[in-house]
Amino acid sequence: MSRKLLALATLALAVICSGLLSCVNDPHQLRPLQALPSTATLGAAADPDHFVFYVFGDNRPAKKSDPPTATIQQIADAIGTAKPALALSCGDLIAGKEPGEQAKIQAEYQAILDIFHPTGVPLYNAPGNHEMDDAKDVPNAVMTGYYEQVLGLPYGSFDYGNSHFVSLNTEEVASLLVVKSPRAPTDDGTADLDPGYVSPDQRQWLDEDLALHQSAAHVFIFMHHSIHPFKAKNALDKASADAITAILAKYPNVTAVFSAHEHLYYNVQSHDDLTDPMAGATNGGPRFLVTGGAGAPLQSNDHGFFHYFIVTVNAGDISISMVKL
Template identity: 30%
Template sequence: MKRFFFTFIFVLLLSGTAIALTDRPVSHLNDAKITQPSANEFTFIVLGDFRTLRRDKAYPAVFEQILREVNTIAPALIVSTGDAYYGYGGSMQGFKNEIDYFLSRIKGLDVPFFNATGNHEVAGDAERERYAEKRFGRLYGAFDYGNAHFIMLNTDEVGKEGTISGEQLKWLEKDLETNSNAGNIFVFMHRPMFSVTDPELVAGKSFKDKGNRDYLHSLFNRYKVKSVFAGHEHIFNETVKDGVSYFITGGAGSPLYQPPSKGGFFHYLIVKVRGNDVSIDVVVPYTIQARTISGNDGFESKAEMEITNISFAAVDIRNLQFIMPAAAADKYKVRATSISKRGQVNAHAVRIRNVKGNKDGTATVSVETQVPKNGLIRIVVEVDI
């Protein structure tokens, strides 16, 4: 795991919805509710490039694992840098089915899911582009969370692939000016402006126009954009230009392009905002795992789970779920212990975040705690019935 630290300034906005100061607000793609932060602390996750290998293939197992981990971490938001399904070839009905399959996989998440448009979302085809917009809403636009302004760009407008140009560029200039006083500005796109696999932009597979790229960078520099997140290249990379951080995060399940030493490893990013301090952790899937020790079946009044974190950074867990017999919320109790490398057992901070009744006479009890780096936590939930 690699860690990056930045300093941001946050001012709390009291709005209850993610609506930006823009004429092109974009929406998340699942049913999860957006809750604005009550303090200058929140977390969001960035991932990208998890499309299937072919049209007739299931999602990679590593992407399914990332979904499980992300749902357990329960950040405020998930933002994808695109390529959510295969998209190319086959019939139009097959294309529609792929979108249905993608949406079915994120529907059950308890976290709002935003997606930047990639080449696989529209497949370079005007009809598919129109249908994608019908299903997803605007393919570029913006939204706000707290006092952070999130800009979602479309590097794959049909006929303008690999650029931000025309009406979209005019909109971007206006949006940046309108939101120039935002505490933080984050930009998301699919094709990276500063390619690793094609740094001189001669192959035309990532960003295509140096002049357009350099102008965009000048805008981002002028308006003090903090970070730009892209995908497309199935690697992890970070570079800084004039104080603007450019990330390539294309490792959420699609085939990798490079060996691990060159960024070719599966991963996602956890962005933690803590007042004026923001850290970005690169997380490798399967480093966070939970297992049931006893109970957790909806029948037993006591359940015990163990959660491990073998990464190099502490991870805040907000949605570790226990299935318990249904009861009033105040009837549940939770305790946790951490176990050191020497086997020493210590009490560990933990709390019940939410209790949700299920139709089968059980309840889902969500537990919140922090799992230290290279740490193991055992959590017990009991109910008095």
């Protein structure tokens, strides 16, 4: 090889390496969230300032041997008819929690994908404890691997229209050095092993991702465990919740935070509200909503009913309505 060709080859290699390094050093480049496979590909917004999306959570069946519920089929049918820009799931797509049953877990995922494929609408998911945990409700690396193989990244972000969307994984496998707290007792006195956990690395990524998108008109965050649950014992790990709360406070364009885990509807801003997700003041912060009524066995109180949300973006404003089933 001549010196001239060698110099050109060296320069080309340097450019390639520089590009790779810039991608590695940019956390957002490493976490572009894709719609779940076989649902639909997200296209460009026809009108960036005006669009609609749906939100639901906790559709898993009561038993591991049961097929997907009639409720989630009803929600998928509504999505297929209305054709919103996209749909968000706040987790517990499947019964799961069987690390030793890869084929069974994959079949459960496929059953859900088969329901949403005909809708022609991109579906995004924030994993729940049933996707990521073992039978004792402890986040499990094998279950995380199954999720990534079939559905993709467990957390990440994407843009649509004038808005930015962020999915968080509240079911990360904690280091043995991490004390997951609170492990509050459940109603029957047994230990609650599933407070949810978000690692410092993911929290840092969230902070950096939001910093990169301060020009977005809205940021919508969806996750499984709630920072502000209906019952305190169902809250995200306190250290994780406190850190995320502090991060969100830095970015006034974070408009709403959707979560699930509790099989009910809960408007954090208006505790007794049963009909209007927009009720109650946010006092300058994001609107926090729990939507866990997509098919899983309901909790036995007034808030426990099947439902989903319809979110309408209208330039700098949004509205959220609830459809009871």
